[in-house]
Amino acid sequence: MPVKTFSSAVFGIEATTITVEVNITSGTRYYIVGLPDNAVRESMLRVESAVNTCQFHMPRQKIVVNLAPADIRKEGSSYDLAIAIGILSASGQLEGAATGAYLILGELSLDGSIQPVRGALPIAIQARREKFKGIILPKANAREAAIVSDLEIYGAENLLQVIEFFKGAGSLKPTVVDTRDEFFSNINNYKTDFADVKGQENIKRALEIAAAGGHNAILIGPPGSGKTMLAKRLPTILPPLNLHEALETTKIHSVAGKLSATDSLMTIRPFRSPHHTISDVALVGGGAYPQPGEISLAHNGVLFLDELPEFKRSVLEVMRQPLEERRVTISRSRLTVDYPASFMLIASMNPCPCGYYNHPDKECTCPPGAVQKYLSKVSGPLLDRIDLHVEVTPVNFTELSSDRPAESSEAIRERVMRAREIQAKRFEGMSDIYCNAQMDAGTLRKICRINEAGQLLLKKAMERLGLSARAYDRIIKVSRTVADLTGSEDIKIEHLAEAIHYRSLDREGWAG
Structure with missing residues (x-):
């Protein structure tokens, strides 16, 4: 008679x-059906070795394992443990065990030890939604899954512990994590300041200003500044x-396999800094078996692109749509997955190939036209999505050697949070803003009303500095944030003037 156990797959x-349906009949071969990939097909060899190592026997009969629903492709090695428990139950070695009350997942080694899997957190959330009693999974994933309440989480180190658990004689204890205590005790635990x-x-x-308004920014300056x-x-x-936000961010890193055994909940905003040799698929996500890319791993945090012109142009161009929609959709012939990608983009670059254009002390050695050619590696449509262009100058010796304490991140963050509170009230009731x-x-x-004096200043800036038309909206958005930081209800001339100052790359002739 077929026996059923339950496992889980992660899509997006x-x-x-x-x-996992297991049926044992007369015959001599093992079969796995239900669109398994190579890793799933190989699981029978791992299961056989693990079962024999634990002093149980693998039936020498025809074993058919069906992974339902059969029209969804099954990938990876996380079904090993559920298949092993199903075979032991179907062969009478775990007769009467309440295996159907639990989700079971984990990769088996040949000696019966259980290796970690990806996506434990979204699996635990789905298990609670479907009213499972609990989850049995690798011990390395237990804390990650245990942040979901009203669910028994058992972390096992080997197959024998799971068998003993279902026999009612095991030593497995549920893993318990106080989610709120974990969250509030580690919040803002940054190593830098x-x-x-x-x-x-x-x-x-x-x-x-960038942090207060959620603006993208680019820093332009010489090496070492x-x-x-x-x-x-x-x-x-x-x-x-x-x-x-912490739960959503943790889900993405869980699916990508970026959480360690000691992690349970991400409590600080992610900071991702991919190398400039990254491919477009690695940046936005995808692949034969879709996985989240760097822009999704930076969700609710910061994506930093150092030496922006060194990135391949195709890599930078694929970011344009996610920057606007704050989501990336990966489509394949059999499935479509969505990954959230709401991040702040911070980029940095040298002003020219040699790095010393506009330097106060050193001369630029680049030939004529080299500066403009270098800057043209970053397309106008991408720059259009960057609100602040900030020129960074080297720090002089007097400032470097000064003992005067600099302002801490905590003091700056308090002003940022006050500005964000103003924006939260302003956009209350508006979806996705x-x-x-x-x-x-x-x-x-x-929302952003500009008085007559402000409009005149904007007009002069457009004409005298050669600002592009696309800079107009960006200037107004940034000036609104500057006004919020000062607690002003209206956008004043000084707010507009500061916002105009942050449009360096829009000025005609900036790069010679």
Whole structure:
């Protein structure tokens, strides 16, 4: 008589329950059906060795394992444990065990030990939704799954522990994690701080504006001027993750297999800094078996692209749509998955190939036209989605050697959070708009009123500095954030003037 156990598969960041049906009849071969990939087909060899190692016997009969629903492709090795328990139950070695009350997942080694799997958190969420009593999974994934309440989580180290558990004589104890205590005790636990940065007050100000309004920014300056150091500290001044954001971020990293055995819940905003040799698939996600890319791993955090012109143009262009929609859709012939990608883009670059164009002390050695050719590697449509262009100058010796303490990230973060609270009230009731950078054209015209003096300043800026038309909306959005930081209800001339200052790359003749 067929026996059923239950496992799970992850598609995108959501899980689907898989029923593992095992039937043993007369014959001599093993079969796995239900669209298994090579890793699943090979599982019978791992299961046989693990079962024999645990002093149980693998039936020398025809074994048919069906993974239902049969029209969904099954990938990976996480079905090993469920198949092994199903075979032992169908052969009478686990007769009467309540295997159907639990989701079972884990990869078996030949000696019966259980290896970790990906996606434990979304699987646990789906298990609770479908009213399972609990989950049996690798011990390395137990803390990750245990942040889901009202579900028994058992982390096992080997197959024998799972067999004994179902026989009622095991020593497995449920893993318990206090989600709220875990979240609030580790929130904002950053190792870096803006207090470490000497000088560069104008750059800190620009990054404060970027954090307050959720604006994308690009830092342009010579080597050694502190661009990377400043960018790495941006997450420390962003508002703390709320519990919903933490769960969503943890789900993505769980699916990608980026959580360690000691991790349960991500409590700080992610900071991703891929190398410039990255492929477009690695950046946005995808592959033969779709996985989240760097832009999804940076969800609710910061994506930092160091030396922006060195990235392949095709890699940069695929970011344009996710930057607007804050989501990336990966389509394949048999399935379509969505990954969230709401991140702040921070990029850095040298002003020219040699790095010293506009340097106060060193001469640029680039030949005529080289600067413009270098900057043209970054397309206009991508720059159109970057609100702040910030020129970074080297720090002089006096500032570097000064003992005067710099402002801490905590002090800057408090101002950022006050500005975000103003925006939360402003956009209350509006779907998918949480900060100034996300305003569409209609909302911008409705909310950001510019007086006559401000319009005159904008007109002069467009004419005298050669600003492009695409810079107009960006300037208004940034000026609205500057006004929020000062607590002003209206956008004043000084707010507009500061926003105009952050459009370096739109100026005609900036690159010679």
